[in-house]
Amino acid sequence: MDLNTIHRKELVKKLQNLGIKDRSVLIALTNVKRELFVKDEFKKYSYENIALPLNSNQTISQPFTVAFMTELLEVKPGDKVLEIGTGSGYQAAVLKEMGADVYSVERIKELSELAKDKLGKLGYRVHLKIDDGTKGWAENAPFDKIIVTAGSPVIPKQLLEQMKTGGKMVIPVGDEALQKLVLVIKLENEDPNIKEPKYKFKTFKDFKFVPLIGEEGWRISN
Ligand code: SAH
Numbered sequence: 001m002d003l004n005t006i007h008r009k010e011l012v013k014k015l016q017n018l019g020i021k022d023r024s025v026l027i028a029l030t031n032v033k034r035e036l037f038v039k040d041e042f043k044k045y046s047y048e049n050i051a052l053p054l055n056s057n058q059t060i061s062q063p064f065t066v067a068f069m070t071e072l073l074e075v076k077p078g079d080k081v082l083e084i085g086t087g088s089g090y091q092a093a094v095l096k097e098m099g100a101d102v103y104s105v106e107r108i109k110e111l112s113e114l115a116k117d118k119l120g121k122l123g124y125r126v127h128l129k130i131d132d133g134t135k136g137w138a139e140n141a142p143f144d145k146i147i148v149t150a151g152s153p154v155i156p157k158q159l160l161e162q163m164k165t166g167g168k169m170v171i172p173v174g175d176e177a178l179q180k181l182v183l184v185i186k187l188e189n190e191d192p193n194i195k196e197p198k199y200k201f202k203t204f205k206d207f208k209f210v211p212l213i214g215e216e217g218w219r220i221s222n
Pocket residue numbers: 058059060061084085086087088089090091092105106107108111131132133134149150210211212213214215217
């Protein structure tokens with residue numbers, strides 16, 4: 001067994017000790033080679049439980065964060081999943097390992113193109129788009145699951161609209177310094193007289209994400 005495989009297994013053990021239980025998440029993190037999504041100069045830290053720098057001032061999320069968000073979504077094979085913030089493509093690869101049909105939007109062209117190249121070479125067929133993901137991906141909606149991997153001041157309305165009934169979304173919401181993970185569930189409407197969809201919101205602990213920049217996120221230009 002090569003060293004990276006050993007380190008990957010140790011990291012997964014650590015995530016289990018930190019409370020990650022979903023076996024399909026643990027298996028996916030055992031299978032995806034994180035070192036392939038990390039920049040050369042940081043490869044030696046690939047299996048530390050830390051976020052690492054990408055190009056264009058962005059980061060590949062901490063493995064615990066990836067595992068925690070993915071566990072909250074309860075991804076099943078065949079789920080249609082929308083990811084906002086392709087970044088390195090690592091999270092998308094984890095979702096593919098779980099059998100999801102993955103749609104991922106990234107606003108920075110350089111990152112999307114690099115991710116496309118990596119995912120393609122590894123045989124992960126992900127639908128990618130360069131755009132402002134706060135608008136979702138209307139042509140392919142609705143989605144069973146939505147995962148937003150950048151922090152937003154609000155929950156973008158168009159993402160709520162693009163959820164399937166019974167579907168789940170996980171999104172970090174807060175100020176620029178700190179966000180809380182919010183799990184949104186779009187409920188079945190039992191009353192046929194009420195047309196408005198109903199949502200249930202559950203809030204989890206603090207995380208620190210790079211900002212979600214766009215029409216319905218932080219309105220900064222860079
Ligand atoms: N899921 C990524 C983590 C990327 S960090 C991974 O596994 O590596 C968050 C990403 O969100 C960054 O690449 C950033 O450029 C992107 N982002 C920020 N605002 C966005 C928006 N409005 N639409 C799409 N992507 C956005």
